[in-house]
Structures are given as structure tokens and as C-alpha cells.
């Protein structure tokens with residue numbers, strides 16, 4: 001997709017958006033507002049604020065200038081009017097779902113997704129009698145069939161976890177909007193550098209900012225972006241449910257985001273090179289990466305995305321023990337959950353995210369004993385490939 005003509009480039013946005021003229025001290029780097037509350041000069045000022053005539057901060061669960069600069073930066077990158085920050089990606093998703101869903105509402109979700117999102121839907125939303133229809137990620141015919149009169153939204157990751165399925169978003173949005181259904185995309189695996197869902201029909205985009213946005217494996221955060229109208233109930237829910245970001249973590253997120261575009265270039269390059277290399281290895285049975293011609297959504301991904309990021313999922317040609325031997329032999333990637341940071345991480349979903357699932361359920365989600373998820377960091381690709389080669 002070409003650069004939006006009216007917008008500066010994403011590297012310029014990542015560095016400058018939201019930042020200028022914020023601080024009375026003229027500090028170039030926005031300061032950390034490490035405060036729980038904000039004082040009023042007198043009751044007249046308080047009244048002006050309460051009556052909506054004065055735009056300022058009041059209490060740290062509702063707003064903080066350290067959030068605002070990050071929110072504005074991400075809004076510009078996403079092409080959104082507004083963004084809300086949360087204490088985690090899960091806080092962003094759960095607060096959004098609770099804000100938007102009435103008791104007994106219906107949603108459509110995809111089966112390949114972060115397990116805790118699935119757990120929230122199954123274990124907690126069911127208490128509000130919310131029902132969910134689960135479809136295959138790329139199956140737009142199934143999406144059409146799944147929509148009901150009481151469907152509130154379609155929620156999916158894109159790319160999904162761990163199979164990196166990419167949704168034909170313009171088509172999915174067309175189907176949903178015809179029935180008055182909102183589309184919410186978890187864009188964690190892409191970032192606005194690779195994919196801007198709001199420009200392709202999504203109503204809201206969520207991120208686990210813990211991953212690429214923060215980018216340094218040193219914070220937990222979440223975001224949601226969209227139009228002012230769509231965001232208003234979510235912002236209110238954030239202030240009530242209280243899953244807010246600490247001002248210091250907000251500063252770390254701001255610092256990380258300044259290099260987002262630069263880091264994504266390397267993640268994209270490393271992911272593609274490693275995926276291509278893995279595909280040629282006799283000890284690797286199968287590789288999933290949207291940038292490979294062999295991926296089921298390669299055409300859709302190439303049409304909608306500008307890069308495919310650093311996560312590569314593959315199957316070792318062997319059993320559980322062979323796969324454990326491979327991951328244990330990796331010297332560069334750490335064995336750890338998460339992705340999107342500068343350090344490469346490797347995990348076997350069967351031992352990590354899905355370790356407590358019964359075998360039949362794991363199979364239903366396609367989690368095999370020899371599945372590996374590699375999150376390529378920003379190391380030199382030759383070093384990464386040399387390490388994977390010795391481990392294989």
C-alpha cells in the first residue's frame with residue numbers, strides 16, 4: 001500500500017507525532033508526570049472544569065499528560081481520532097468488550113487467537129449471557145452466516161496467533177457493516193507500520209503494546225484506537241474498571257515507539273529471511289509466514305500489508321522430544337512467551353501457552369507437539385540463521 005499522501009512518513013510520525021509543545025518547561029523529551037492527582041487553583045477553576053469549559057487533568061485514573069503524548073502518537077500512526085492506553089493488552093480487550101456488549105449480546109470471533117482472549121469470552125462474558133460464534137479466520141462466507149440480529153461485533157486478530165492468518169478486512173468489514181456490526185481488529189502482530197486496519201474498514205484497533213509498540217521486552221501495556229465516537233465508551237470503561245497505565249510505563253512506551261518504524265524494518269526483514277531459510281530445511285516439516293507464497297493468506301497479506309513482521313511459526317519434522325531438543329539448543333533466542341521485542345524469543349505452544357489444555361482440545365486448535373513459534377528480534381539475520389542451523 002502506498003504512503004498516505006496527506007500524512008508524513010511513519011518514521012517521522014513515530015518520532016514526532018503528539019510530542020511538540022506539550023511541556024511548559026520546553027523539555028524536548030516529554031516529562032513523566034508521576035502524580036496520582038492534579039490540583040485546582042480554586043473552586044471557580046474546578047467548576048469551569050466540571051462544566052466542560054476547561055480541558056485539563058483531574059485524577060490519574062482518568063487522564064495523565066504522560067498518556068496523552070503516547071495516545072496522540074499512536075492515533076496519528078493508526079489514522080485514528082483517539083487512542084486509550086491500558087495497563088495491558090488484556091485490559092484493553094476486556095474493557096472494550098465490557099464497554100460495548102449488552103447483557104445477552106452476540107459476537108463473532110476467530111478460532112486462532114490469544115488463549116486468554118478466548119478464555120475471557122468463554123469464562124467471563126458467558127456470565128453476562130454473551131454468546132460467541134467461532135469461525136475460521138479467512139472464512140468470510142462463515143462470517144456472513146454467523147452474523148445474527150443481535151451481533152454487536154466481529155473480533156479477530158490479524159495476523160492471528162500462532163498461524164498468522166490474515167483477514168480480508170475490506171471484505172469482512174463490508175459484510176459486517178451491511179448488518180450494522182462493528183469490526184474490532186487486534187493488530188498486535190502487524191503494528192500500524194505493516195497494517196492500518198482503520199483505513200481498511202475496521203471500527204477499532206487493539207494492540208498488546210507489550211509487543212512491537214513497546215519493543216524492548218520491558219513493559220506491559222495495551223491500546224485501543226478509533227473514532228472519537230467509538231472510543232468514548234471505552235475511555236469511560238477504562239476510568240471505571242481502572243486498568244490504566246502507570247506514567248512511568250507510559251514513558252517507556254513513548255521511548256520505544258519512537259523507533260517503531262526503524263525496528264519494524266528489521267523485524268520484517270529478519271522474519272522473511274528466516275521463514276524462507278526454514279522452508280528449505282529438511283528437518284522442518286512446514287512453515288507459516290504470510291510473506292511466503294506457501295501461506296494460505298499470502299495474496300490477502302500482500303494486498304493489505306506492507307510487511308509481515310518477525311513471528312514465524314513452523315513444525316519440526318519430529319516428535320515432542322525432537323522439538324524440545326531443538327528449542328533447548330537455540331543459543332540466541334530466549335525460551336520465553338511474548339514477541340515483538342528486540343531480543344528473539346522462541347516457544348513451543350504445547351509447553352507454553354497451551355500446556356494445560358487437554359490433548360484433544362489442543363488438537364482442535366491445531367497445536368501439535370512439534371509446533372514452534374519463533375519471534376525474530378532485530379539481531380543480525382546471519383547470526384539468527386546460523387544459530388537455528390546448529391540447533392536443527
Ligand SMILES: Cc1ncc(COP(=O)(O)O)c(C=O)c1O
Pocket residue numbers: 088089090091114157161186188189207208209210220221222338
Ligand atoms: C495477539 C495478542 N493480543 C493480546 C495479547 C495480550 O496482551 P498483554 O500480554 O499485553 O495483556 C497478547 C499476548 O500475548 C497477544 O499475543
